[in-house]
Structure formats: structure tokens, C-alpha cells
Amino acid sequence: MTRALNIALRTLHIGAMAIVVGGYAFDVAPGRLRLSVWLTVGTGLALVAMEAGPRLTWLHEVRGVMTVAKVALLGVMPLVSEHSLPILLAVVAIGSVASHMPRRFRHYSLLYRRVIHDYPSSGVGSR
Numbered sequence: 001m002t003r004a005l006n007i008a009l010r011t012l013h014i015g016a017m018a019i020v021v022g023g024y025a026f027d028v029a030p031g032r033l034r035l036s037v038w039l040t041v042g043t044g045l046a047l048v049a050m051e052a053g054p055r056l057t058w059l060h061e062v063r064g065v066m067t068v069a070k071v072a073l074l075g076v077m078p079l080v081s082e083h084s085l086p087i088l089l090a091v092v093a094i095g096s097v098a099s100h101m102p103r104r105f106r107h108y109s110l111l112y113r114r115v116i117h118d119y120p121s122s123g124v125g126s127r
Contacts (some may be wrong), residue, residue, distance in 0.1 A: 013043035060111035
């Protein structure tokens with residue numbers, strides 16, 4: 001069940017983000033993108049909660065650091081709105097790399113300088 005929820009959230013997250021990126025690429029009015037932005041934010045928060053769980057190790061693993069980098073980039077978008085599309089494309093690239101790198105890199109702790117082996121038994125994040 002957890003795996004199915006993860007896949008459903010991830011699919012919705014990617015779809016909503018695609019609409020947002022496309023909207024910025026084709027100069028769609030911000031009001032028309034509002035639902036997709038909120039779906040992207042909401043599903044992103046849910047995915048973070050599922051990935052991190054009760055463990056704080058996620059924050060200093062490469063996967064967590066890359067997620068924090070994506071959020072930081074999104075946070076500066078209002079300050080440099082003329083660069084919104086390149087920022088969004090960078091966020092997509094970071095997300096793609098983070099999602100597809102091998103476990104030994106995604107779960108590498110920058111704090112402990114080793115791979116963290118407390119993977120959830122449900123299969124979430126076990127690629």
C-alpha cells in the first residue's frame with residue numbers, strides 16, 4: 001500500500017510540475033497555474049514526509065540535500081522572476097538526477113560520510 005501511494009503521489013507531482021514548467025515556458029497567466037503549483041507543493045511535501053519518515057538522517061543524505069536545494073531554488077524564484085524558467089528547469093534536472101542515482105549515492109550521508117542503511121522495509125525509496 002505504501003509503495004502504491006508513493007507511486008501515485010510521485011506521478012501526480014511530476015504531472016503537476018510539468019504543467020507549471022510548461023506554463024512558464026509558454027507565458028501562461030499565473031492564476032491559471034495556481035492549482036498545479038499547489039498540487040506540486042502538496043505532493044512534494046507528502047513525498048518528503050514519506051521519504052524522511054521519523055528519521056532525521058534523510059536531511060543529510062544526498063537525496064535530502066538535493067531536495068533542500070530544489071526548495072531553495074524555488075524560494076528565490078520570486079526574487080529573480082525573470083529567471084523563473086531556467087530555475088524550474090534546474091529543479092527538474094536536480095529531481096531527475098536525485099531520483100535515478102543508485103542507492104549508494106542517494107543514501108550517502110554527508111554528515112557521517114557513509115551510506116545509511118536504515119532503508120524502510122515497505123520498498124519506499126528502495127530503488
